[in-house]
Amino acid sequence: MKLPTLEHPDHYTGLYVVDFGPSTSLRTGDTCAVGYTAGEVAMLLESETYANVKVYRICRAKPDGTMELKGVPSQRFQLETGLFFYSRDSETARREYDEIRRLADGKLPCRAQLLLGKVGENSPLPFVVGLAYPAEYDEDISRWMLDNEVALGEYADGGTGRLESIRRDARIIESAQIRAVKSRQSRTRQEVFANVGEPIQRIA
Numbered sequence: 001m002k003l004p005t006l007e008h009p010d011h012y013t014g015l016y017v018v019d020f021g022p023s024t025s026l027r028t029g030d031t032c033a034v035g036y037t038a039g040e041v042a043m044l045l046e047s048e049t050y051a052n053v054k055v056y057r058i059c060r061a062k063p064d065g066t067m068e069l070k071g072v073p074s075q076r077f078q079l080e081t082g083l084f085f086y087s088r089d090s091e092t093a094r095r096e097y098d099e100i101r102r103l104a105d106g107k108l109p110c111r112a113q114l115l116l117g118k119v120g121e122n123s124p125l126p127f128v129v130g131l132a133y134p135a136e137y138d139e140d141i142s143r144w145m146l147d148n149e150v151a152l153g154e155y156a157d158g159g160t161g162r163l164e165s166i167r168r169d170a171r172i173i174e175s176a177q178i179r180a181v182k183s184r185q186s187r188t189r190q191e192v193f194a195n196v197g198e199p200i201q202r203i204a
Contacts, residue, residue, distance in 0.1 A: 002030050004199035009061040011204035014109060014140060014184070016041050017069060019054040020196075034058075035201035038110060038136040039186030042077040047193075057136070072136065079135035082163035083145070085153030086125035090118075093127035096152045097174065100129065103148060104178050108133075109140040111186070112178040117170035125155055128170060131178070132163055 001019060006012060016036040036044075044050040055077075056069040087093040097116040104114070112133040118126050129152060133141055144150075179185065183204060186192075195201060 001032055003032055003034055003065075003067065004030070006034065006061075006065065006200065006204075008063075008204065009065050009067060010063055011061075012058050012067075013061050015058050015202075015204060016072070017056040017058060017067075018044065018050075019056070020050065021053065030199060033196070033199050033201055035204060036192075037180075037184055037186045038077060038134050040192045040201070042134070043186075043189050043192050044196075045074050045077055050196075076136050077134070079160055080132055080163060081135040081138055081158065081160045082130050082132040082166065083141065083158040084128050084130040084156065084162060084166060086119070086123075086155045086157075087127045087129070087153050088125050090127055093129055093153075097129045100131070100150065100152065101176055101178070103150065104131075104144075105176075106179045106181060107144075108178055108180050109144060109184055110134055110137040111180050112141070113175055114178050115166075115170075115172055115175040117166065117172045119166070119170045125153070128166065129153065130163075130166060132167075135160060 012035060017032055017034050018036055018041060019032045021031055041055050044053060055072045057072050058067055059070050060068040085096060093116060101114055110133055112131045115130045117128050119128050120126055
């Protein structure tokens with residue numbers, strides 16, 4: 001697999017390489033394109049034309065161009081997961097909801113949904129603040145939380161199953177869309193497909 005030469009390869013950590021295979025020749029004649037977000041990869045995989053492409057996450061990249069890649073199954077891009085923080089009173093939960101909205105909007109490694117909800121009258125910690133996001137970004141969100149020293153609630157949990165139960169059973173009081181940091185915001189579907197032939201998808 002031959003990758004294009006990148007000016008700052010270390011800036012591409014956390015983005016994706018897509019190998020389109022021999023049926024799709026890029027502008028350079030190669031088959032691999034670098035610099036997709038997970039959201040953009042999902043757009044490609046949802047299409048009939050590119051449903052069988054191979055996808056690799058850039059785990060590490062060095063200034064000399066050396067990259068550590070990890071193959072990612074296509075099913076991973078169809079999943080959402082979440083992190084949830086529980087409090088015993090609405091005032092604390094509201095304060096934490098507003099705090100994470102201030103900290104996260106335009107700064108997360110991916111787009112996310114922030115929610116404030118109530119999970120049950122009989123629970124000792126009935127109020128929940130949560131972030132729902134693409135499962136492929138689980139490690140990135142956890143790292144962002146640690147780097148920003150975000151510590152919320154009296155108890156925390158998460159996962160795909162927990163997100164499903166929160167959406168099914170909780171009474172959502174308020175929710176908001178959280179934008180990714182600008183360099184990691186996904187392009188529109190039209191832009192993604194118009195640029196399939198380009199070996200470098202974005203200047204990171």
